[in-house]
Amino acid sequence: MTQTFTYPTILGAETMIEPFRIDIPQADLDDLADRLARTRWPDEIAGAGWDYGFPLARLKELAEHWRIGYDWREHEAELNKLPHFTTEIEGQNIHFVHVRSAKPDALALILTHGWPGSFLEFLDVIEPLSHDFHLVIPSIPGYGFSGPTHERGWDVVRVARAWAELMRRLGYERYGAQGGDFGAGISLALGAVAPERVAGVHVNYLPTRPAPDAGLELSESDEARLDKVRRLMANRPPYQALQALTPQTIGYALTDSPVGQLVWIAERFAQWADPRSPVSDDRMLTDVSLYWLTATAASSARLHHETARGIGPCPVPVGVAVFAHDITQSVRPLAERLYDIRHWSEFDRGGHFAAMEVPDLLAGDVRDFFLTHLG
Numbered sequence: 001m002t003q004t005f006t007y008p009t010i011l012g013a014e015t016m017i018e019p020f021r022i023d024i025p026q027a028d029l030d031d032l033a034d035r036l037a038r039t040r041w042p043d044e045i046a047g048a049g050w051d052y053g054f055p056l057a058r059l060k061e062l063a064e065h066w067r068i069g070y071d072w073r074e075h076e077a078e079l080n081k082l083p084h085f086t087t088e089i090e091g092q093n094i095h096f097v098h099v100r101s102a103k104p105d106a107l108a109l110i111l112t113h114g115w116p117g118s119f120l121e122f123l124d125v126i127e128p129l130s131h132d133f134h135l136v137i138p139s140i141p142g143y144g145f146s147g148p149t150h151e152r153g154w155d156v157v158r159v160a161r162a163w164a165e166l167m168r169r170l171g172y173e174r175y176g177a178q179g180g181d182f183g184a185g186i187s188l189a190l191g192a193v194a195p196e197r198v199a200g201v202h203v204n205y206l207p208t209r210p211a212p213d214a215g216l217e218l219s220e221s222d223e224a225r226l227d228k229v230r231r232l233m234a235n236r237p238p239y240q241a242l243q244a245l246t247p248q249t250i251g252y253a254l255t256d257s258p259v260g261q262l263v264w265i266a267e268r269f270a271q272w273a274d275p276r277s278p279v280s281d282d283r284m285l286t287d288v289s290l291y292w293l294t295a296t297a298a299s300s301a302r303l304h305h306e307t308a309r310g311i312g313p314c315p316v317p318v319g320v321a322v323f324a325h326d327i328t329q330s331v332r333p334l335a336e337r338l339y340d341i342r343h344w345s346e347f348d349r350g351g352h353f354a355a356m357e358v359p360d361l362l363a364g365d366v367r368d369f370f371l372t373h374l375g
Contacts, residue, residue, distance in 0.1 A: 015169055020084040020095060020145065022076050024293050029072055032258055032292065036067040039259045054267045062266060063259050066285050072293075075286045082126070086145070087169065089162045092154070095119075095145035096138035096166065099130050107199065107370060108134040108172040110163055110190070114181020114205070115243075115300055116265040117353065118144045118290050120283070121180075124359035125366075132367060136170060138163065140182065140303065144290045148299035155306040156182060160189035164197065173197065176370050180204040180354060182303060188339075191316040200342070202319040202369045204354045204362060205326060208334040209233075222331045229328050239264065243304035251298020254291075261292050272352035274325035279356045319343035319369035321362065325351035343373040 044056040082097050097119055109129065113121045119137045129135055139146040141154050141162065163186065167175055176199045177187035184203035191198045210226045218226070242250045254261045265288050269279050291297055318339040322329050324347060332344055345365050350358035 015087070017085050017087045017169060020086045022080055022084065022145070024072065024076065028293055032289075033067050035258050036063055039063060039257075054263045054270070059259065059263050059266070062262060062281065062285070065281060066258070066262065066288070070282060070285045070289075072286075072289055075282070075289075079120075084145075087166065089165050090158075091151075092141045092149060092162070093147050094138055094141065094162060094166060095147075096136055097126075098170065099126055099135040099137075101130050101132060101134050103132065106132055106134050108136060108167065108170075108175035109366070109370070110136045110138070110167060110175060110177050110187075111355075112138065112159075112163070112177070112179035112183030112186045113140065113143075114179065114183045115143075115303065116268050116287070116291070117181065117183075117356075118287055120287050120290065121353060121355045123356075125355050125363045128359070128363040129366060132371060133176075134172070136167065136172075136175075138166060140186070140300075142299035142302055143296055144294050147294065148296055149302060153306065154303070156185040156303070157189045157193065159186050160193050163190050164194040167194075167197065174199055176200050176202065176374075178202040178204075178366055181352065182307070185307065188314040188318070189312070191314040191318075192312055195315045198316045200317040200319060200370060200374045201314060202321070202343075202366050204321040204323060204365075205352070206320050206322075206330040206335055207328050208331040211334055211337070214334065214337060216333045216337075218331065218333060222333065225329045225331050232328065239268070240304060243301035245305070247301035247305045248298055251301060254297035254301075255295050258292055261297055262288050264297075265291065269353065272325075272327055273357055274323070274349055274351035276325075276349055277351065277357035279353055283356060314339055316340070317342040317374060319345075319365070319373065321345045321347065321354065321365045323350035323352075323354050323358070323361075324348050326354075327352055343369040 049055060084097055086093055086095050111122050113119055119139050122137050126135060140159055142149040174197060177190045179187040184205040187201045187203060191201045210230060254264055269284050273279055318341050320330055320341060335341055347361050350361055354362045
């Protein structure tokens with residue numbers, strides 16, 4: 001299924017692409033287990049449930065499984081079956097997985113994760129999508145094996161410019177982009193910074209804000225969706241406020257306490273995934289481990305701080321997949337005012353982590369957009 005790809009043309013050290021292998025030092029894993037064993041737990045009001053935040057009993061269960069039941073080495077070995085590479089762009093290390101399709105003339109797709117995800121989000125769509133597409137799956141600067149960012153300005157537009165350079169180095173003159181969460185914003189920005197290269201953009205997250213002056217007659221269901229957006233705007237989620245305003249401050253706690261890092265991410269999976277398609281504990285713990293073992297809690301949070309403004313216009317064709325249990329559901333008439341919508345799908349199951357929850361639905365929709373509606 002996967003094929004490694006060599007890069008015979010190296011123009012200089014600044015454009016070098018190198019193979020990468022995951023090999024976490026055993027001392028780091030031992031330190032993690034030791035910290036988990038010495039967790040200082042808070043008290044909890046009896047019968048509180050979710051009223052005050054993540055339930056204590058469930059978090060203890062996850063932490064104990066992470067400490068003695070979960071095997072990082074097993075998952076590390078599986079991940080190393082994929083072809084990993086790194087390169088440097090604008091002084092920033094970029095990690096990516098590159099899977100070549102057996103079809104030499106296949107369209108390339110660059111798949112971008114969001115927060116609190118990682119390149120791991122796409123593991124279950126690699127096999128079905130690689131039948132028809134070459135796949136490039138990078139880690140956003142500041143995340144995972146790309147490592148921390150070291151200067152200001154790494155917002156979604158700058159990441160998109162880095163992706164355009166990455167695809168150029170890989171020799172792809174024409175390609176598509178796909179993403180959810182921050183990956184959706186980066187993919188749309190990529191369409192704007194490299195419209196002559198990007199064939200189309202498929203997203204599974206596209207917030208549409210209320211626009212009273214739009215002069216549009218919306219359906220009852222569309223108005224209900226906008227009411228949900230209004231409630232979110234009026235009650236900004238605490239994680240979002242902290243990461244947007246003081247990412248360094250929250251980074252101290254998350255980088256020092258594995259249980260802190262665990263609950264910070266586990267809460268998002270618990271609240272954003274469709275209860276009918278939950279992400280397995282082991283898959284989630286692999287994602288949490290990636291944040292912990294690379295110490296990228298603070299640097300990943302900085303993307304919320306850097307990306308303060310909205311995404312601008314995207315001149316290339318756009319496909320949208322709307323999942324019933326996502327944080328918000330897009331309103332098509334409003335989206336069509338901003339984007340050239342060529343494809344729109346609504347699914348009655350699946351949530352914010354669609355590639356992990358319902359990979360069959362997402363892969364099928366991506367294939368449909370790029371091969372049918374753009375082909």
